[in-house]
Amino acid sequence: MIIDGKKLSNQLDNSMKAEVAALRESGIEPKLVVIIVGNDPASQIYVRNKHHKAIKLGITSIIERRPQDFTQPELLTLIDQYNRDESVHGILVQLPLPKQIDESAIIRAIAIEKDVDGFSPENVGKLFNNSHDHYPVSCTPKGIMTMLAHYNIDPEGQHAVIVGDSNIVGRPMGALLLNAGATVTYTHILTKDLSSYTRTADILIVATGVAHLIKAADIKPGATVIDVGMDRDENGKLVGDVDYDHAKDVAGAITPVPGGVGPMTITSLMQQTLELAKVANNRTLETVK
Amino acid sequence: MIIDGKKLSNQLDNSMKAEVAALRESGIEPKLVVIIVGNDPASQIYVRNKHHKAIKLGITSIIERRPQDFTQPELLTLIDQYNRDESVHGILVQLPLPKQIDESAIIRAIAIEKDVDGFSPENVGKLFNNSHDHYPVSCTPKGIMTMLAHYNIDPEGQHAVIVGDSNIVGRPMGALLLNAGATVTYTHILTKDLSSYTRTADILIVATGVAHLIKAADIKPGATVIDVGMDRDENGKLVGDVDYDHAKDVAGAITPVPGGVGPMTITSLMQQTLELAKVANNRTLETVK
Numbered sequence: 019m020i021i022d023g024k025k026l027s028n029q030l031d032n033s034m035k036a037e038v039a040a041l042r043e044s045g046i047e048p049k050l051v052v053i054i055v056g057n058d059p060a061s062q063i064y065v066r067n068k069h070h071k072a073i074k075l076g077i078t079s080i081i082e083r084r085p086q087d088f089t090q091p092e093l094l095t096l097i098d099q100y101n102r103d104e105s106v107h108g109i110l111v112q113l114p115l116p117k118q119i120d121e122s123a124i125i126r127a128i129a130i131e132k133d134v135d136g137f138s139p140e141n142v143g144k145l146f147n148n149s150h151d152h153y154p155v156s157c158t159p160k161g162i163m164t165m166l167a168h169y170n171i172d173p174e175g176q177h178a179v180i181v182g183d184s185n186i187v188g189r190p191m192g193a194l195l196l197n198a199g200a201t202v203t204y205t206h207i208l209t210k211d212l213s214s215y216t217r218t219a220d221i222l223i224v225a226t227g228v229a230h231l232i233k234a235a236d237i238k239p240g241a242t243v244i245d246v247g248m249d250r251d252e253n254g255k256l257v258g259d260v261d262y263d264h265a266k267d268v269a270g271a272i273t274p275v276p277g278g279v280g281p282m283t284i285t286s287l288m289q290q291t292l293e294l295a296k297v298a299n300n301r302t303l304e305t306v307k
Numbered sequence: 308m309i310i311d312g313k314k315l316s317n318q319l320d321n322s323m324k325a326e327v328a329a330l331r332e333s334g335i336e337p338k339l340v341v342i343i344v345g346n347d348p349a350s351q352i353y354v355r356n357k358h359h360k361a362i363k364l365g366i367t368s369i370i371e372r373r374p375q376d377f378t379q380p381e382l383l384t385l386i387d388q389y390n391r392d393e394s395v396h397g398i399l400v401q402l403p404l405p406k407q408i409d410e411s412a413i414i415r416a417i418a419i420e421k422d423v424d425g426f427s428p429e430n431v432g433k434l435f436n437n438s439h440d441h442y443p444v445s446c447t448p449k450g451i452m453t454m455l456a457h458y459n460i461d462p463e464g465q466h467a468v469i470v471g472d473s474n475i476v477g478r479p480m481g482a483l484l485l486n487a488g489a490t491v492t493y494t495h496i497l498t499k500d501l502s503s504y505t506r507t508a509d510i511l512i513v514a515t516g517v518a519h520l521i522k523a524a525d526i527k528p529g530a531t532v533i534d535v536g537m538d539r540d541e542n543g544k545l546v547g548d549v550d551y552d553h554a555k556d557v558a559g560a561i562t563p564v565p566g567g568v569g570p571m572t573i574t575s576l577m578q579q580t581l582e583l584a585k586v587a588n589n590r591t592l593e594t595v596k
Contacts, residue, residue: 122438139432146435146482147428147474149411175497183485185436193435196472196493201504203492204485208464215490218503 019169019271021244023161026168027281031075034288038076041295048295049078050134051100054112055093055119056086061112068110071284077291080106090119094127101129107295108134110287131298134290136160136190145190148197152297154290159191161282162223162244163198164289169271171221171242174199179219181205181212181232181259187225187246195221212236224259232260240270246279308458308560310533312450315457316570320364323577327365330584337584338367339397339423340389344382345375345405354401360573366580369395379408383416390418396584397423399576420587423579425449425479434479437486441586443579448480450571451512451533452487453578458560460510460531463488468508470494470501470521470548476514476535484510501525513548521549529559535568 038048050072054065065081072079082096093111100106109132115121125137133141136154144153166173178200182188188204196202205215216222216236224232225246237243247259258275266272273279293303327337339361343354354370361368371385382400389395398421404410414426422430425443433442455462467489471477477493485491494504505511505525513521514535526532536548547564555561562568582592 122440139436139438140429141432142435143428143430143432146431146478149428151411175499189435189485192493196478196495199497201492201494201498203490204481205490206485208488209490210464214507 021273023282024277027285050108050291051080052110053082055084055088056116097127108291145193156190157286158187158283161286176220177201178221179203180223182225226259230261234264234268237268243269243272310562312571313566316574339580340369341399342371343401344373344377350401386416397580434482445479446575447572450575465509466490467510468492469512471514519550523553523557526557532558532561
């Protein structure tokens with residue numbers, strides 16, 4: 019089975035469009051602010067994509083562009099302005115930031131109820147403690163949980179193996195799966211005999227940035243394989259961290275690259291913007307983590 | 308090898324005594340406030356033990372006892388008073404709290420720089436993100452890391468398996484081991500074929516509250532086995548979650564119950580009080596997580 023993230027994200031986008039229209043009818047205008055500092059070319063593309071997606075769904079999107087030499091105090095002032103602006107529901111500061119700015123200080127400065135990337139320590143702590151509150155979570159793992167649910171893959175009692183323990187993907191992914199009842203193994207660059215872990219995974223999440231790290235022989239037959247990688251092979255072709263062409267014959271379900279996790283991340287960002295807008299307006303959330 | 312937590316905690320207590328004396332010489336008076344609400348008999352003993360240990364080391368200890376019907380607003384007011392009191396370095400609210408009080412609201416109310424139990428979401432998030440800041444961590448896992456270091460057991464590249472994923476022990480324990488470079492597996496009540504995980508553990512941490520859950524056959528020969536359990540067997544004898552008498556012949560290193568993890572937890576609480584006192588006074592910390 020191919021887990022079609024592109025198709026699912028399109029479906030979710032369509033229902034969000036209707037939801038945003040209904041929210042606007044009822045007087046709630048979901049609003050996202052994206053702040054970008056400097057000229058990183060990849061960041062420019064990401065920010066543009068987020069902006070276009072928001073507009074397409076009817077979410078009000080503000081992009082704040084600042085020069086490469088923007089200072090930390092200036093950035094903190096800008097964030098504070100939007101923290102205090104009640105019309106804004108989500109604030110996202112595009113990473114990486116120029117060297118003169120301390121990223122962790124910036125992440126901590128975003129009001130936790132507008133932390134649409136879910137990176138603030140308080141929201142991360144709530145995730146790791148499986149808190150009963152609503153809290154935003156990192157968008158890539160959130161999108162993966164949505165895909166698993168849509169394809170009726172229940173993590174409870176399954177062995178989930180995470181390859182790559184970054185704060186943005188691997189770590190929150192493991193916490194979400196643990197909260198969903200999975201047995202969770204975190205593997206990473208220091209793990210010895212990686213294959214001995216991946217071959218026991220019922221659900222394998224790969225987020226390393228190493229093209230074709232995971233081969234068919236590393237996969238348990240029938241496993242669900244989620245590939246977060248967006249790498250280039252020797253010919254410059256976009257490939258994942260999993261050797262898809264051979265892995266698909268072993269896996270029970272697998273995400274392609276492109277068209278798997280990627281489209282779900284941006285859709286999850288939009289879903290989370292809506293969730294924060296609804297929480298800010300005391301609306302009930304239908305989605306439960 | 309027997310990992311002697313009692314002996315190690317005595318050693319650490321002795322050096323802390325000297326350290327507290329030196330801090331007092333230099334004008335810093337480490338001060339811990341423990342708040343207990345209601346009459347839970349076990350909590351009364353824990354609080355008394357903490358108080359006596361603090362006094363023994365020269366740490367100023369204040370116990371605030373409040374009746375079973377103390378309200379949440381009253382407790383928040385009491386915490387706020389100590390949050391604002393610059394002479395206080397650590398605030399601990401003994402759990403569990405009476406039903407009329409929301410524990411998570413109370414934990415969040417403690418100033419993060421005085422959160423000596425390390426339970427606040429922001430400190431938990433910093434732990435889970437392996438933040439470079441200083442932050443307090445839950446005392447039982449902290450004590451276990453101290454024991455491992457003292458016995459020259461380096462988690463880097465080792466497979467650490469956690470049995471029991473509570474917020475107080477299992478989860479922060481896994482995060483500390485992950486931060487130290489271990490491959491970490493979280494197992495729990497929903498895990499299928501638990502033994503298939505425990506038998507691959509180089510470092511096995513058991514914190515379930517189930518007497519003798521882990522038998523010799525569940526342990527990899529030569530593994531380090533850390534038993535957090537404090538259970539009663541059918542004869543009322545204090546035992547651990549590990550069947551120590553048989554497990555000790557298989558394990559490479561093992562903690563007894565009693566005399567293993569237990570004494571280290573309270574010593575770690577005192578260490579953390581000192582760390583918070585030093586951070587509050589801009590002193591350098593010798594201990595690095």
